[in-house]
Amino acid sequence: MTTEPSPRGGTFATDPYDPTHRSLRALREGAQRDAQADRAARSFWRELPLLVVIALILAVLIKTFVVQAFFIPSGSMLETLQVDDRVLVSKLSYVLGEPQRGDVIVFDDPRGEPGETESLGGRVWRNLAESIGIRTPQSEFIKRVIGIGGDIVEGRDDVVYVNGEAIKEPYLPRYATTFDFGPTEVPPGEVFVMGDNRGDSVDSRSFGSIPEADIVGRAFVVMWPATRWAGL
Numbered sequence: 001m002t003t004e005p006s007p008r009g010g011t012f013a014t015d016p017y018d019p020t021h022r023s024l025r026a027l028r029e030g031a032q033r034d035a036q037a038d039r040a041a042r043s044f045w046r047e048l049p050l051l052v053v054i055a056l057i058l059a060v061l062i063k064t065f066v067v068q069a070f071f072i073p074s075g076s077m078l079e080t081l082q083v084d085d086r087v088l089v090s091k092l093s094y095v096l097g098e099p100q101r102g103d104v105i106v107f108d109d110p111r112g113e114p115g116e117t118e119s120l121g122g123r124v125w126r127n128l129a130e131s132i133g134i135r136t137p138q139s140e141f142i143k144r145v146i147g148i149g150g151d152i153v154e155g156r157d158d159v160v161y162v163n164g165e166a167i168k169e170p171y172l173p174r175y176a177t178t179f180d181f182g183p184t185e186v187p188p189g190e191v192f193v194m195g196d197n198r199g200d201s202v203d204s205r206s207f208g209s210i211p212e213a214d215i216v217g218r219a220f221v222v223m224w225p226a227t228r229w230a231g232l
Contacts (some may be wrong), residue, residue: 076195147192154182
């Protein structure tokens with residue numbers, strides 16, 4: 001036997017096996033569970049704005065210092081990179097090492113074209129969109145490193161020579177045509193870059209070599225579409 005509070009004060013004895021007793025206990029337990037669920041729901045909705053802000057901050061920090069998704073807007077790197085591909089760019093590669101010939105890199109537009117003034121909200125949206133690769137930074141290019149500081153680069157008879165030796169370029173599309181240029185000596189601390197699609201690429205043949213300080217990072221994998229997942 002157990003006791004239950006009496007509506008008139010005191011307690012009265014109940015039988016734990018009595019169906020009425022079990023029903024009352026189930027109702028109380030159900031009410032307690034409902035109250036806990038309501039508190040949890042209210043807590044979640046109160047915390048949701050903070051969680052969103054934290055997620056945005058993390059996305060921007062990761063994009064700024066670690067890795068960034070980059071959207072391919074043009075055909076200058078065909079067939080290695082297709083239009084609308086998304087690649088991941090490591091921003092730590094050249095903190096720990098130096099650019100190497102053959103690296104596919106993202107770098108600031110060397111032409112220094114001024115960007116449009118944007119609002120704070122527009123800047124936040126741009127950074128978020130760039131972080132997940134649905135928007136391409138208008139001030140950044142993606143090309144392949146052909147020469148590093150001290151190299152002499154030349155294009156002759158549809159072949160690229162570095163320090164007088166023809167380089168192997170298995171990544172070039174069969175229709176690529178490399179017009180004559182140079183010879184050009186790459187200054188120390190700079191790199192000479194070219195697009196794989198030589199006939200449709202604005203690169204160091206027109207704007208010169210670029211300072212290593214202007215390199216955003218090294219593209220290391222095609223992450224989207226999934227059917228084209230591959231290392232670079």
